[in-house]
Structure formats: structure tokens, C-alpha cells
Ligand SMILES: Nc1ncnc2c1ncn2[C@@H]1O[C@H](COP(=O)(O)OP(=O)(O)OP(=O)(O)O)[C@@H](O)[C@H]1O
């Protein structure tokens with residue numbers, strides 16, 4: 414886990430002089446990371462005193478977000494959404510109109526940059542704020558939506574929309590729906606989705622996700638679409654430093670640590686892989702797969718090495734020889 418006083422929140426504090434910490438009404442009150450809520454001083458004081466103040470939903474989300482490396486921009490947008498929902502509630506409480514908002518979104522990012530993870534977190538936030546009634550995530554791709562004969566696509570798409578009612582319908586690699594040109598059934602899926610957004614207004618949230626460039630092309634080919642997705646979130650590739658932090662975090666979560674030499678080997682490999690694979694590099698997912706593999710290799714090594722129980726330290730340590738990957742030419 415990241416240390417409570419994270420660098421990112423410290424940087425944020427330095428950037429924004431209007432920022433102040435509001436102690437959250439939860440057991441993690443001393444958390445100084447993303448749980449820091451940002452308001453100007455007067456507003457903060459007023460809000461802090463408000464009886465109807467209900468930050469628990471966000472405190473929960475913030476706690477989860479704290480364990481994520483980087484993603485500052487994504488965290489800011491999620492906070493904006495929370496702020497809007499909370500303020501709408503306050504406005505309604507005193508009889509003011511609440512701003513009408515559309516929460517359909519576009520996620521643009523390369524593989525493994527956290528899109529699905531953030532969609533899950535958002536589903537929880539929308540559930541706790543009463544926007545969604547169930548808060549589940551239905552994750553699909555082209556093959557789940559597109560059928561094989563006329564009418565089949567609309568049937569499949571409508572079924573999935575129904576399944577997603579009360580939650581989020583998340584379409585990965587959404588640009589592939591426009592892949593096959595005019596006659597492709599993918600277009601039928603797009604039309605059906607657009608219609609469902611109107612038929613089931615406010616009953617589900619649609620998130621279209623995919624590689625940044627493909628998504629931009631997809632949007633430019635479907636001029637009616639961008640305005641239906643007012644929220645667009647960019648998921649950046651992780652730097653090698655961030656990938657290493659993610660690796661440490663994932664290892665720690667499973668109670669493993671890297672030997673110093675293993676850490677160096679991993680850093681070197683990630684830098685090389687990131688360079689060689691370009692935009693198809695699968696970021697944090699790649700790191701997770703490498704660690705899972707290393708854990709399996711460590712298990713075999715220990716069994717072969719010891720006839721009795723290995724020590725606690727040995728059980729936790731991932732060594733250079735556990736980090737193995739296929740050599741690509
Ligand atoms: N910033 C982060 N900090 C820690 N772990 C992360 C971070 N981003 C992603 N992960 C982890 O990496 C893995 C991949 O993330 P996720 O599935 O959300 O990516 P994705 O963008 O949806 O990938 P894909 O496009 O391949 O579907 C998950 O195990 C997730 O927990």
C-alpha cells in the first residue's frame with residue numbers, strides 16, 4: 414500500500430493555495446492522501462458545519478483510489494462528479510432545481526491503464542449517491558453486441574442494455590463497432606445503443622472505452638455521438654517509475670517483496686518492453702501478469718530447494734530467477 418502521505422497529494426497541495434484538508438467523518442480521518450477534499454476556506458468551514466453533510470460515499474471511494482498509482486487527472490474528474498452530485502442534493506433539499514446531467518462517458522486509454530477498474534469504482538459511487546439503483550458493471554465487447562443476421566444485433570444489444578439497467582454498460586474497444594463500414598452490423602448496434610440511451614434515460618450509464626486514436630476516429634465518423642458523451646476521460650500510459658510502484662503495490666498486497674536485484678531486473682525489463690511494444694504495451698495488466706508468473710516460479714523454486722518449511726523471509730522474497738519472461742526477437 415502507498416504511504417498515507419502520498420507525494421501526489423502533497424504536490425496537489427502545493428499547486429492549489431485554496432486547498433485545505435477537511436477531516437472526513439470516518440475512521441481513516443488522518444488519511445492525508447486523496448481523501449483530502451478541496452474547497453475554499455469559507456465554503457469549507459460552512460460545509461464542515463452542515464448537518465446534512467454526507468461525504469461517506471466519497472470517503473469510501475477516495476480510500477480505494479488512494480491505493481492507485483498516478484491517475485491524478487482521473488481522480489479529479491471523479492471528484493468533480495461526486496461534488497456535482499452532492500451539491501445537486503443540497504440544492505434539491507432546499508427546493509432549488511438540480512442541474513440535469515448526462516453521465517455517459519468515453520474512456521480513452523491504452524490497455525491496462527485502469528479503465529475497467531475506474532468504471533467499477535464509478536458504479537459504486539453512482540450507487541451510493543442514488544444515481545444508479547444497482548451499481549453493477551456489465552462489461553461487453555463487439556462480439557457480445559453484434560449478431561449474425563438482420564435483426565439479431567438489435568436483439569443482442571437490447572438484451573445487454575436490459576441486463577445493465579440500474580448499472581453501467583461498459584463497451585470495451587467500442588470503436589470496433591464502426592469497423593466494417595456501412596453494411597456492418599456494428600452500426601446497427603450503435604443505433605440501438607443510441608436509442609436505448611433515450612428509451613432508458615437515467616436508468617443506466619453507458620461507457621465506451623478504447624485506444625485513444627481509434628476512439629477519436631470513431632467519434633469523428635459518428636458526429637451524433639460526441640455530444641451524447643459529455644464526460645471524456647483520458648487514461649495515460651504509466652511511466653516506468655509508476656509501473657514499478659504498481660509492481661511493489663501488487664506484490665505487497667499478496668505479501669511478497671522483491672529482492673533488490675529483482676527490482677532492478679524488473680525495472681530494466683519494463684523500460685525495454687514499454688519501448689518495444691509502443692501503444693500495445695498493456696501497462697499495469699502486464700505488471701500484474703508478470704508478478705503472478707513470478708509467484709508461481711517462486712513456489713516451484715522453493716519446493717525444489719527446501720525439504721522442510723522455508724523461512725518467512727524466503728516465502729515472501731521474489732528473486733531475480735523468479736522473474737522470467739519469453740525473450741522476443
Ligand atoms: N494506477 C493503478 N494502480 C494500481 N493498480 C492498477 C492501476 N491501474 C491499473 N491497475 C491494475 O492493473 C490491472 C489492469 O487494470 P484494468 O483492467 O482496469 O485496465 P484496463 O484499462 O481496463 O485494461 P484493458 O484495456 O486491457 O481492458 C488491474 O489488475 C488493476 O487493478
Ligand SMILES: [Mg+2]
Nearest residue numbers: 528529530585
Ligand atoms: Mg478493461
